[in-house]
Amino acid sequence: MGTDANSGNPRHLRRDCRGYTLVELLVAVAITAIASVSLLRAFSVAGTVTARNESMCYARWLAVSLKTEMDRLPAVDPNQPPAFGVEAGEWQNDRRTFDDIDDYLGWSGVPDDGNGQGNGDLAAYQLATEISYVSADDFTLVAPPGQSNYVLCRIRVRCTEHEVYDLQWLRTVRWDCYRP
Numbered sequence: 468m469g470t471d472a473n474s475g476n477p478r479h480l481r482r483d484c485r486g487y488t489l490v491e492l493l494v495a496v497a498i499t500a501i502a503s504v505s506l507l508r509a510f511s512v513a514g515t516v517t518a519r520n521e522s523m524c525y526a527r528w529l530a531v532s533l534k535t536e537m538d539r540l541p542a543v544d545p546n547q548p549p550a551f552g553v554e555a556g557e558w559q560n561d562r563r564t565f566d567d568i569d570d571y572l573g574w575s576g577v578p579d580d581g582n583g584q585g586n587g588d589l590a591a592y593q594l595a596t597e598i599s600y601v602s603a604d605d606f607t608l609v610a611p612p613g614q615s616n617y618v619l620c621r622i623r624v625r626c627t628e629h630e631v632y633d634l635q636w637l638r639t640v641r642w643d644c645y646r647p
């Protein structure tokens with residue numbers, strides 16, 4: 468029957484039962500602290516990315532909703548001699564009075580609740596619209612109002628100090644919209 472050559476050796480028992488030294492404990496604490504900081508940073512970055520994605524998702528939804536509203540309207544005022552911007556009886560700060568695309572020229576505001584009142588849940592967002600006539604040969608060139616059949620519509624939704632969702636699209640003008 469075999470025996471442990473070190474069994475019964477007092478020096479061997481002391482080495483097994485001595486526990487950890489202070490240096491070993493400090494190293495373990497340092498490693499744990501470094502790992503914890505790394506984990507916290509990872510969670511923090513993940514939280515920031517999630518918040519940004521959520522913010523941009525709301526901004527996109529606001530932009531698409533406003534585009535849907537604008538696309539229901541003709542490119543030229545259907546009821547009176549068209550101007551570039553709001554016509555008589557329409558108010559630049561009240562979208563409910565708009566009846567054609569270029570009424571949105573220079574409009575800006577916060578998301579509303581559908582009744583013309585600000586939506587407190589989305590108060591952090593700011594919307595702005597830009598309208599311009601552009602050249603038929605080059606959509607990057609601005610044309611004088613009424614001198615082109617193409618209108619460039621743009622919606623910008625600012626969700627934070629540095630984040631802006633931008634949506635642009637073209638409309639073609641139907642000059643027969645206005646029927647006096």
Ligand SMILES: [Ca+2]
Binds near residue numbers: 553557
């Ligand atoms: Ca109008």
